[in-house]
Amino acid sequence: MSVETVNRGYVYSGAPTSDETESYFRQCFGADRLMYNLHVAHLYEYLEKNGHTIGDKLPTFKEMVMPTVKEFKQTRMNEEGNKYLYEVDAFASNEAKQHFNKAISLFNKNAFKGQFKKSVLKRQKTLGIEPTFRDLKGMPKFHSRKNSKLSYTTFNQNDNIFIGENNVLHLPTAQKSKLSEVTIKLNIHRPLPTNSRIKNVTITMNAQGKFEVSINVEFEMEVESIGIPAVERILGLDYSQANFFVDNEGKKANYPHYYRDMEERLAKEQRKLSHMVKGSKRWKRQRLVVVKLHMKVANQRKDWLHKKAYALANRYDMVVVEDLDLRAIGQTLKLAKNQQDNGFGNFRLYLKYKLEQQGKYFVKAPKSFASTQICSDCGVKNTALKGDITTREWTCNNCHEWHDRDHNAGLNLRNYGIRWIDEVLLAPSLVVA
Ligand SMILES: [Zn+2]
Incomplete structure (x- = not known):
């Protein structure tokens, strides 16, 4: 037998312990989106001012003098008196920056191809609208309230994340938040390994408004050493x-x-949805049908x-x-x-x-x-x-x-x-x- 340190992720459904906690989570999701969008806006502004040659990589943070997360927060506070970014988990903002960074590297990998999105090329052909750098495939885009995933990630520091009594997960709060503690009750079907240390937690809200808690842990595991x-x-x-x-x-x-049949049924319901008037009553009802079926199939x-x-x-x-x-x-x-x-x-x-x-x-x-x-x-x-x-x-x-x-x-x-x-x-x- 030998002992190895391993990392694992566990996903549970969860329920915020109060309405205040739920709105705190929503604020964190919003902060993640806002911070991401501030980065995108800065990038676009730079490219508009300095031009962008199709096929080139995007400028580095240094080249475009990208403000730090701290500076972004400060500017928003000064310009709009907006304390909001200080009232949520600081990691939510930092993660947004990481995600933006990743989006840039992903774009740069394929930048040489200089490909535009298909829909844009169609538009150019039929309407004569010339594509811009914004229409390039893989270009970081603004996250809209509707289309972006509602989630944020926070990291454990000095055991400020832990599972207490009754399977309630305790999360760090923000310095300027009105909440003294952030807690979410977990539905634990499969317990965390004994003696595992929580590294980070991602809180996600799905289309039905249900919460999902993904916990990354590290623990020592004995493995059989076979010859x-x-x-x-x-x-x-x-x-x-x-x-x-x-x-x-x-x-x-x-x-x-059986699963293939289910998948076909899902595709059928999705097609039905696509023919309905977006936002209408029937559309909303059908959307719920699709979401539920989708979750069933996935499980x-x-x-x-x-x-x-x-x-x-x-x-x-x-x-x-x-x-x-x-x-x-x-x-x-x-x-x-x-x-x-x-x-x-x-x-x-x-x-x-x-x-x-x-x-x-x-x-x-x-x-x-x-x-x-x-x-x-x-x-x-x-x-x-x-x-x-x-x-x-x-x-x-x-x-x-x-x-x-x-x-x-x-x-x-x-x-x-x-x-x-x-x-x-x-x-x-x-x-x-
Ligand atoms: Zn042969």
Whole structure:
């Protein structure tokens, strides 16, 4: 046995203990949005003044003389006598800055493409309106009250976040807030691990006005150290759009039909909603139907993913998957509909946790590993398959072996795992942290 420090997230539904607390949370969400928007406004102002060349990266904070969070707060206070930003959790504002920072890095990654949004190009064609830098794909946008996620994150400092009696979570308050304490009652279906330390908490309010509390904890966990020779049962899993995954034996995930039916029903209700007059009585009623169904589908799916991951972690010593960017796939292949909840991404995460808990191995083959193109029999790469997503079966030019695309990829991933044991696990230079 060895002891490892691990980080985990736990999500509970919660209810603010008073109306004042609920409005405090709403204020925090608002502060997060306001601070984010102040950053966006500053960026736009800079770009309008200095111009922006399509294809260029966005300026750094230093270049655009971005005020600090403290300065933003001060300016708002001086100009509008607005104390509001001082009355909410200070972390809410700081997080907004982090999010804005992330949005900028994300934009910069693809800035060279200089792509405009499709809707904007259509507008240009039909109405002759020229796009501006604001219409660039990925450009940080103002968060509106309607479209932004209502949430804020706060961090534990000197144990000012803790779960007290009756499963009530105590959160830090702001210096200038009227509230002496901020508390939310949690519905704890699965307790936090014993001796875990709370690192941070994110409070979110969903479309139905219900609160969700996501708690990140750190704790020491004993893991069974199994001997290396015990890595015998190795599974290669290839992500499959149609079957969720296909393994190295050609077995499919058997995603329950029932869930697919539910998803179709959801899509139907969503279509109905899209035909209604936004904001009307009927629209509001239908929107509630969609939200409820959506939550049901999401919960069922999550439950299934957990069970599947649990079963595989028990059966195998090592599972090998591809390190693919699922979001990118969703975008480029127009598979976004089934990809929205990032099911496979979560599944990989559950699988990793469940394997590591038993001292087993979760291995990700790097993006450069062409699991679909390599012939699992002779190892020769079939480069004709690069970028081709429609070919489901192929025959190797070198050894003339016939392959089912997904099954072959599963085999390659398994082979990668076998090599990984020799090259990484048993490598003499290996440093076990
Ligand atoms: Zn071959």
